[in-house]
Amino acid sequence: MTVPKLSNRLQMAANMVREGAVVADIGTDHAYLPAYLVKTGLAKRAIASDLRKGPLKNAQDTVTQFGLKDKITLRLSDGLDNIGAHEADDIVLAGMGGTLIVDILCKTPWIKDKRKRLVIQPMSHAEDVRGFLCNEGFEIIREDACIDCGRAYIAINTVYNGIKKEYSPEYLFIGALPECENGxxxxxxxxxxxxxxxxxxxxxxxxxxxxxxxxxxxxxxxxxxxxxxxxxxxxxxxx
Ligand SMILES: C[S@@+](CC[C@H](N)C(=O)[O-])C[C@H]1O[C@@H](n2cnc3c(N)ncnc32)[C@H](O)[C@@H]1O
The missing domain is CATH 1.10.287 (Helix Hairpins)
Known part of the structure; x- marks a missing residue:
């Protein structure tokens, strides 16, 4: 195996990362996403970060398996607490609940930077994520949806532009999904x-x-x- 095979859900998130970016994957668990991005050459380097040692051990196993020690740094961190602003261009938060994702974003002021991109793949409470983004001056660039093992998931690609967006109550539940190109x-x-x-x-x-x-x-x-x-x-x- 030369490149990790991603689930449809993680592939959807991977497709939103900019080519050549340095990526921080927060809540990485097995580090499949950063391993895929680096191994395919889509990302220059990556930080695979998790709150807990067990998942980080899983990440280490993947890094070893694919020979990516030079390109992926493992980091124990609560959210982005131990990640420096200068360390990543694109930040991925996938496979966590929307409420937790908002908590992580709330305590990280340096994500408010027009040069950074966030890729958010919430497992629940996407409306909380969109509410946070709109109120804090982030623009939702695009959203995507996929089916994985019979369940539908979404991902949100966003950038800070400093403009607080006015929105209807339903926007929080729909977001940019109506612009999707797939069913x-x-x-x-x-x-x-x-x-x-x-x-x-x-x-x-x-x-x-x-x-x-x-x-x-x-x-x-x-x-x-x-x-x-x-x-x-x-x-x-x-x-
Ligand atoms: C369900 S896994 C998702 C793994 C992978 N990102 C994916 O989408 O398949 C959630 C991971 O988030 C980690 N996690 C939970 N809270 C976190 C926090 N505050 N900061 C960093 N990681 C966290 C957990 O330890 C777990 O490994």
Whole structure:
């Protein structure tokens, strides 16, 4: 094996890294992503970082297996705490919950730099990530979606531009997915709609919190409109 084979989810994140970048992969676990990027020559060098020693040992095994000791540095770090601003161009945060990702970003002021790019692949609470990005002056450059082992995932590519974005409530749940060129965003969004609709139905059945129920119903309506639009566009693009 000369290059690690990535899952569809990690491949989606890898596709967002800039060619020639020095990459920091936060919460790396097996370091498959940095090993792939460096081994294929897409990244110049990488830092594979994790909060815990066990995952970092996994990362070390991958680095040894692919002979990448000179190009990948292993680093024990809570988020970006032990990563210097000068050490990475592109920062990947994949496979963690959106709330944890926001916590990590919140305590790292040096990510507010127009030269850096963030690749964020949240496993949940993508709306919290988008809220943070919009409120803190990050521009969402693009989003992508994929299916991996029967489950839909998304990734967000973003850069700081210092402009706080005004957004609708539904934007936090949809983001730039309507601009996707593949139908996986539809599958992902439909799943999110189902989840929110179920919550709204639960509140309705319990006769609780009418205001929250109406907010969720509004989200379902707006997200469904967005999905229909995207479906129509993708059908037209195919013609
Ligand atoms: C599910 S794994 C994801 C591995 C890989 N990034 C992926 O997407 O397949 C999550 C990893 O994040 C690490 N992690 C959790 N909290 C972290 C933190 N605050 N800082 C750095 N790593 C963290 C965990 O130790 C674990 O190895």
């Amino acid at each position: 996986f965003a539809i599958i992902y969004l439909k799943k999110q709609i189902q989840r929110i609709a179920k919550k709204a139905q639960g509140l309705k059945a319990a006769g609780k919190n009418l205001q929250e129920q109406q907010r969720l119903e509004y989200l379902v309506e707006k997200m469904s409109e967005s999905v229909e639009k995207l479906e129509r566009r993708l059908i037209n693009d195919k013609r």
